[in-house]
Amino acid sequence: MGAQEFNLRLICCATVIVFIAPIPFPVCAQESRTAPLNDSEAVGAIRASEAVYSDLSSYRDSGVTIKEINGLSLTNSFTIRLARTNFYCIAWRQQSLLRAKPRPRAIWSTGDGDYYLGRHGSERKASMEAAIDLLSGETASVVPATFFKLRSARSLDQILSENHDIAEKKDETIGGTECRVICAKSKNRGMEVVETLWIGKADQLIYKVVRVIAGYDSSAYPQTLMTNKAFQDSMARLHGTPITFTEIHENISTGDHFEKQDFLYKPTDEPQ
Numbered sequence: 001m002g003a004q005e006f007n008l009r010l011i012c013c014a015t016v017i018v019f020i021a022p023i024p025f026p027v028c029a030q031e032s033r034t035a036p037l038n039d040s041e042a043v044g045a046i047r048a049s050e051a052v053y054s055d056l057s058s059y060r061d062s063g064v065t066i067k068e069i070n071g072l073s074l075t076n077s078f079t080i081r082l083a084r085t086n087f088y089c090i091a092w093r094q095q096s097l098l099r100a101k102p103r104p105r106a107i108w109s110t111g112d113g114d115y116y117l118g119r120h121g122s123e124r125k126a127s128m129e130a131a132i133d134l135l136s137g138e139t140a141s142v143v144p145a146t147f148f149k150l151r152s153a154r155s156l157d158q159i160l161s162e163n164h165d166i167a168e169k170k171d172e173t174i175g176g177t178e179c180r181v182i183c184a185k186s187k188n189r190g191m192e193v194v195e196t197l198w199i200g201k202a203d204q205l206i207y208k209v210v211r212v213i214a215g216y217d218s219s220a221y222p223q224t225l226m227t228n229k230a231f232q233d234s235m236a237r238l239h240g241t242p243i244t245f246t247e248i249h250e251n252i253s254t255g256d257h258f259e260k261q262d263f264l265y266k267p268t269d270e271p272q
Contacts, residue, residue: 049204065247067245082147085111087109092104142156165186179208207252212243213244
């Protein structure tokens with residue numbers, strides 16, 4: 001493997017690890033309206049959305065996620081099906097800078113176990129939370145985590161608990177839906193993050209999430225990597241470079257009737 005390809009692999013590895021870390025970014029402060037920290041109306045909008053997801057019997061959508069760093073962009077499609085109390089099937093295509101063809105990925109449960117389709121085939125996970133945690137940094141995670149009231153994988157509850165500056169921006173329209181725009185800022189272990197939520201004004205559902213991360217935490221990486229000169233050089237180039245992760249939700253439907261077998265992952269579930 002040449003030095004250039006090795007450095008690219010290290011940068012990609014670093015990008016994935018940083019995406020998994022929970023955090024936001026400083027653009028929000030310039031664009032949000034003048035408001036005290038944790039603006040009560042903005043927090044109320046997030047809590048209202050959280051309550052709507054808690055009351056849903058089922059949810060489905062499709063959409064795309066976009067990762068951007070250093071002028072590079074990766075777009076992946078996804079599909080989501082969720083139902084009470086522990087039924088889900090979330091499929092996505094994992095694109096990489098190192099592979100021309102995206103790989104299928106999925107997590108699912110028909111109520112009697114939690115499964116993940118990964119690099120080495122299907123494997124059983126310890127719990128729903130362990131499976132949904134795999135979505136963070138890979139595909140849309142906020143809606144599934146909020147639907148099932150998890151404190152991980154970027155649920156609305158986790159976003160509220162970790163952010164110290166939450167404010168509302170000017171309303172925007174996403175795909176014909178008028179949305180409130182809520183911006184949440186925080187710092188975590190040397191990283192700054194801004195998470196912006198587009199929440200439907202009529203239905204309080206999430207239509208878009210943008211997470212921008214600046215900086216990185218060296219303690220998040222294995223010590224063997226931190227002592228590697230090539231890795232250190234790659235991280236030095238990444239340092240201070242914002243990483244943007246966007247998820248866009250489309251074709252949203254709620255209250256649909258599902259059968260148990262609808263949550264068994266099949267290759268036909270793969271988004272195109």
